[in-house]
Amino acid sequence: MELSSITTKSSQATIASAKKFLEKVLKEAREDAPLIFYLEGELGSGKTHFVKGLAEALGIKDNITSPTFVLMKKYAVSGSTAARQAGKKLFFHIDCYRIYDSQDARQIGLDKILENPRAIVAVEWAERIADIVPKPYWKLVFKHIDDKTRKIVIKNVQR
Ligand SMILES: Nc1ncnc2c1ncn2[C@@H]1O[C@H](COP(=O)(O)OP(=O)(O)O)[C@@H](O)[C@H]1O
Numbered sequence: 001m002e003l004s005s006i007t008t009k010s011s012q013a014t015i016a017s018a019k020k021f022l023e024k025v026l027k028e029a030r031e032d033a034p035l036i037f038y039l040e041g042e043l044g045s046g047k048t049h050f051v052k053g054l055a056e057a058l059g060i061k062d063n064i065t066s067p068t069f070v071l072m073k074k075y076a077v078s079g080s081t082a083a084r085q086a087g088k089k090l091f092f093h094i095d096c097y098r099i100y101d102s103q104d105a106r107q108i109g110l111d112k113i114l115e116n117p118r119a120i121v122a123v124e125w126a127e128r129i130a131d132i133v134p135k136p137y138w139k140l141v142f143k144h145i146d147d148k149t150r151k152i153v154i155k156n157v158q159r
């Protein structure tokens, strides 16, 4: 189990760190499993900004906001050679803030998305549905340090 952390001093730095991190993990991504980012951390800790960075790196031009009310947004991966080489065609941004438990999540098909080997999936408030998030996944815990500073603790959860 690999453990590291990133400290950022602005929302732009969090976006940039996501791009860099995605580049790194795509190189070692499996073709037979989805690439999952399990995001945990209080409101305003930077989860959505990190997802903005992932989406930008994948060539997605849409403005990324928390899908708190729609729960899930789906995008086509367009501009990333690394993603294409890893067999990833879709990007899902899931927000479990309004999801009570994994029973709810199953009803809207989130379990199926989390099994799609062609998908990159970022899940905010993933701890709410922890029992249906398949391994391996990257667990990122966001911590509010001060006004401008966030710490992201990263763990590669394999089994
Ligand atoms: N280093 C930083 N990284 C990310 N966001 C930051 C940082 N410093 C300040 N912020 C601010 O904190 C808020 C983070 O919001 P958001 O990414 O939506 O968090 P979450 O999805 O965890 O609720 C934004 O208002 C952003 O401008």
Ligand SMILES: [Mg+2]
Binding pocket: 047, 048, 066, 124
């Ligand atoms: Mg959010």
